[in-house]
Amino acid sequence: MGYGLSREQFDRFLDRVKDDYRVFGPAVDADKGAFSDTDRVTYKEVRRFEDLELARKSWFSPKEIIYPVRETLFRFCDGETYVPPLDEKKTAILLRPCDINGIDRLDTIFLENGPFEDFYYKRRRDKVRFFLIECATGFDSCFCVSMNANTTDRWDVAFRFGEEILAEVKSEEFKPYFEGLAQKPFEVQYVSENAKKVRVPEVGEVTPALFQHELWNEYTARCIGCGRCNTSCITCSCFTMQDVGFGAEKKMGERRRCWAGCHIDGFTDMAGGHKFRQSKGERMRFKTMHKINNYYKRFGKHQCVGCGRCEDVCPQYISFARCINTLSDAVREGKCK
Ligand code: SF4
Ligand code: SF4
Structure with a gap:
């Protein structure tokens, strides 16, 4: 089902969704870029259309929403352990097709690469829903078409962001949030050719x-x-482990896993x-x-x-x-x- 929304209606949609989900999207960290007087585009919680940065590609991916940079696996004290609970709220991420395919690659590693699913990854992943950002042209350094990662049907809602915002709602879970909005047909477009092409050896x-x-x-x-x-x-997806003691006798502390890189x-x-x-x-x-x-x-x-x-x-x-x-x-x- 397709809908047409003004930016004000999109903000009201976010307001309604926020009751049940934390919504993340590409956004600007002003003056936090690698060089002086430059911004960093990263993934942050967003509350209105103006929070989104859609003209520039994010330097950091949405990966850390599902797989945090540093995560406490359990805490221990005098021989007892407990696993910290997660926020009850679900999560919706505004992201492009390559990133949905990227999360599919993480799913494969954490959920299918061995006899057991990764408990910590799965409990976050089960709460995540995808809001696709239509990406019909890509950016200069993209080569998603060469990697067969330019399209996906694994989204709940797809958006085309312009003066008018078009939405295609696939998941029943999100249909109630669009009730009362004007229906408008919309078919998602995907980038079909990147300027950058890669030849992958067989x-x-x-x-x-x-x-x-x-x-x-x-x-x-x-x-x-x-x-x-x-x-x-x-x-x-690589990580390392850290055991951190809180007291001098090391009877209290926690085990963390932290991103590592080859x-x-x-x-x-x-x-x-x-x-x-x-x-x-x-x-x-x-x-x-x-x-x-x-x-x-x-x-x-x-x-x-x-x-x-x-x-x-x-x-x-x-x-x-x-x-x-x-x-x-x-x-x-x-x-x-
Ligand atoms: S290795 Fe591939 S998926 Fe990873 S950052 Fe580079 S282009 Fe993106
Ligand atoms: S580790 Fe090497 S290839 Fe990777 S970003 Fe740093 S300099 Fe570049």
Whole structure:
């Protein structure tokens, strides 16, 4: 069912929805950008249309709404443990098709990659609903079409934001919030071509010889291991654990899990001081193979959804799209036989 809304009607819709859901969307943190006098576009709780930033791509994804940067798994005291409860309210996220596909990749890792579902991820994920932001043109660094992540039908409500706001309501759960609004037909459009195109090697074309290829040396020279590409990525899911004691006797405290990233020093440290993947090139190789080869072999879809954020945030101007294309060229030129 389609509806047409003015911006004032959209604000009233948000007012009604807010009784039952926390609503998040792309929004501006003024003057919080990486450089002086620049803004940061990130995901925040939104209350009205003016809160949304739709003209610029967010540097950070909606990932942390479902999978927090730092999460307490349990607290302990004198041998007793308890798991902190969650906010009872459900969550609605305004997001683009690539990010819905990105959350699908997180779902696969946390809910399907092993014999057990991740309890902490699932209890948040079950409360999440998707409000699609129609994305018919994309941004300069996007390559979602190459990654087959430009379309999705996994949304509850889809919006086209213009002077008039059009809404397509698919989920019964949200139909009551649109009662009384003017009906208007609306069919969601998806981006069909990006300026940036990526050629992903076929899984069978990636040989062990590629792991020794000289192309990875460029990243040893350029990457500084800051991990911004990992933290901005909608599909990076790695974490580490921290046990934090509250008292001198360490009988009280909590266990937390915190995001970790394959580009960052210490990620592969093991007992005895062993480290895998010491050079930055080896880390880039690991990430690339995971995003466009190994994940596909296991789940039949690429982990990278082509959002381009890793490229947007990299202080060394390293392009992941170019990395994939360089790898593809190496495969096709037969340099890795
Ligand atoms: S690897 Fe880069 S382009 Fe791919 S999903 Fe992650 S941030 Fe987006
Ligand atoms: S953002 Fe760039 S410099 Fe930082 S770890 Fe990633 S590739 Fe390296």
